[in-house]
Amino acid sequence: MPEDFIGIEAFYKSLDEGILLGVRCRNGHVMIPTKPTCIRCNSRELKPIKLTGKGKLLTFTEIFTPAREYEKYAPYFLGLIELDEGCRLMGRIVAPRDSILRGINLKVGSEPSQKEGWPTWPKIVFTP
Amino acid sequence: MKTGRTKPLACIISAGSSKYGKRDGLYARELFAEAAYEAFDRCPNLDPQKDIDSVYVGQAYESLEHQANISPGFAASIGLQKKPTVRVESVSSSSATALRHAIFGILGGMYDTIMIGGAEKMTHRSVGEAIEIISMAADFPFEQWQGATLPGLCALIAREHMRLYGTTEEQMAKVAVKNHRNAVDNPKAQFRKEITIEEVMSSRIVADPLKLYDCSAITDGASCVIICKPEIARRYTDNFVEIIGTGEGSDAEIIMERESLTSFFSTKKASEGAYSTAKVEPKDLDFAEVHDAFTINEIIAYEDLGFCKKGEGGAMVDQGAFERDGKLPVNTSGGLKGKGHPVGASGAAQVYEAYLQLTDQAGKRQIQSPQIGLTHAMGGAGVNVVSHIFRRH
Numbered sequence: 001m002p003e004d005f006i007g008i009e010a011f012y013k014s015l016d017e018g019i020l021l022g023v024r025c026r027n028g029h030v031m032i033p034t035k036p037t038c039i040r041c042n043s044r045e046l047k048p049i050k051l052t053g054k055g056k057l058l059t060f061t062e063i064f065t066p067a068r069e070y071e072k073y074a075p076y077f078l079g080l081i082e083l084d085e086g087c088r089l090m091g092r093i094v095a096p097r098d099s100i101l102r103g104i105n106l107k108v109g110s111e112p113s114q115k116e117g118w119p120t121w122p123k124i125v126f127t128p
Numbered sequence: 129m130k131t132g133r134t135k136p137l138a139c140i141i142s143a144g145s146s147k148y149g150k151r152d153g154l155y156a157r158e159l160f161a162e163a164a165y166e167a168f169d170r171c172p173n174l175d176p177q178k179d180i181d182s183v184y185v186g187q188a189y190e191s192l193e194h195q196a197n198i199s200p201g202f203a204a205s206i207g208l209q210k211k212p213t214v215r216v217e218s219v220s221s222s223s224a225t226a227l228r229h230a231i232f233g234i235l236g237g238m239y240d241t242i243m244i245g246g247a248e249k250m251t252h253r254s255v256g257e258a259i260e261i262i263s264m265a266a267d268f269p270f271e272q273w274q275g276a277t278l279p280g281l282c283a284l285i286a287r288e289h290m291r292l293y294g295t296t297e298e299q300m301a302k303v304a305v306k307n308h309r310n311a312v313d314n315p316k317a318q319f320r321k322e323i324t325i326e327e328v329m330s331s332r333i334v335a336d337p338l339k340l341y342d343c344s345a346i347t348d349g350a351s352c353v354i355i356c357k358p359e360i361a362r363r364y365t366d367n368f369v370e371i372i373g374t375g376e377g378s379d380a381e382i383i384m385e386r387e388s389l390t391s392f393f394s395t396k397k398a399s400e401g402a403y404s405t406a407k408v409e410p411k412d413l414d415f416a417e418v419h420d421a422f423t424i425n426e427i428i429a430y431e432d433l434g435f436c437k438k439g440e441g442g443a444m445v446d447q448g449a450f451e452r453d454g455k456l457p458v459n460t461s462g463g464l465k466g467k468g469h470p471v472g473a474s475g476a477a478q479v480y481e482a483y484l485q486l487t488d489q490a491g492k493r494q495i496q497s498p499q500i501g502l503t504h505a506m507g508g509a510g511v512n513v514v515s516h517i518f519r520r521h
Contacts, residue, residue, distance in 0.1 A: 061283035
């Protein structure tokens with residue numbers, strides 16, 4: 001992997017420090033570094049870029065039956081947002097219930113993981 | 129016959145299924161034996177030890193029973209110890225994928241006769257544990273870790289389908305009502321009790337807008353089929369079924385990377401493959417077993433499989449098009465909803481139903497002289513799909 005490779009671990013380490021990192025491929029496609037290959041053109045030349053962390057809510061749900069890890073939050077809202085750069089991200093929405101509607105503006109933040117051991121990734125939180 | 133006689137890829141000479149439900153004290157290998165013994169007993173001319181060349185097993189979650197390398201134990205449980213055996217995993221489509229690859233084994237000339245099955249033991253786990261394990265079908269770093277569950281992902285999809293096409297919660301509820309009604313006549317089904325739209329609508333919310341009765345249950349069960357190359361099917365039975373089409377497709381495994389949230393490329397690609405190998409069109413089908421782990425999945429399947437136009441799935445439910453006496457009966461077995469969803473077994477269970485319907489062995493839920501049927505098995509929230517088309521011999 002190249003020196004400046006941004007993968008899952010680097011993405012989350014950076015998010016823990018308050019920076020939302022994406023990657024841009026040689027053809028200009030911007031994505032969250034979920035994998036080391038561009039999801040649109042299969043380019044493997046991906047360079048890190050700092051994303052604004054601002055987006056709009058595309059779709060959401062309120063989860064009442066979570067996995068054990070999320071029992072402490074339940075019920076909670078899970079949302080899929082489209083960032084200004086065009087790529088998407090999933091996370092928990094923390095906002096007044098009545099304000100949660102498709103199209104609202106949300107910004108990406110994070111909460112440190114409280115779990116022992118691997119993984120140490122933070123939890124993504126969307127707020128107004 | 130509605131179509132020209134395409135040459136079969138392989139033939140199903142027998143099939144079996146365990147009773148589905150909460151099977152206290154029985155583990156996957158034992159349920160698998162219950163299914164296999166039914167298949168052996170249906171086909172007395174088959175000598176399993178001598179005739180079966182290999183065992184392909186679908187099983188989704190090794191965490192459930194803390195067991196990796198599960199297939200040799202399955203084979204040994206049915207007297208096929210030391211046969212070549214493999215576990216195939218693509219969550220809810222595991223045993224359908226196993227069937228597809230077993231067909232390749234036959235078409236490649238390596239094997240003459242193969243046992244394909246699937247089994248899952250689930251109800252010994254608490255609901256929290258089960259949800260967590262089932263949700264392993266979602267991407268870990270970007271979905272599970274961020275609070276997504278499998279019902280949660282399907283809820284995101286359902287909300288978008290409702291917005292774009294006007295699909296309603298009542299229409300989704302009607303899918304559950306239909307499938308439970310069909311399950312009443314399936315002695316192997318987990319739930320043999322009719323439910324009402326009101327019961328679905330007032331059941332507790334799992335992931336809004338999906339309620340408890342929109343979701344398939346946690347189930348113990350196993351199903352299997354035995355296939356062979358077409359030239360030798362008659363050696364075993366005259367009452368066999370021809371497999372004439374197979375197809376497979378995938379979509380982005382993380383739903384935020386999908387081009388469409390409300391149409392699955394995986395289903396489109398899989399059905400394209402199945403229809404084209406079988407030289408069959410949707411209008412030629414007499415029944416279908418489709419993936420309905422969540423009611424919205426069945427509505428989207430109608431659209432992606434070409435049973436109706438995009439966005440019309442909900443309206444077709446209102447018209448009763450997919451009832452047992454409708455234009456195209458869907459999920460006569462009760463589907464994953466009514467029959468139960470032991471994840472790794474569900475692909476084989478759909479094929480078991482197709483076998484029963486096409487050999488007139490479906491009892492009270494038998495539809496009249498069906499000629500051609502389709503199965504549609506889906507792993508994850510639209511991630512991987514395998515589809516097969518079957519013909520009465």
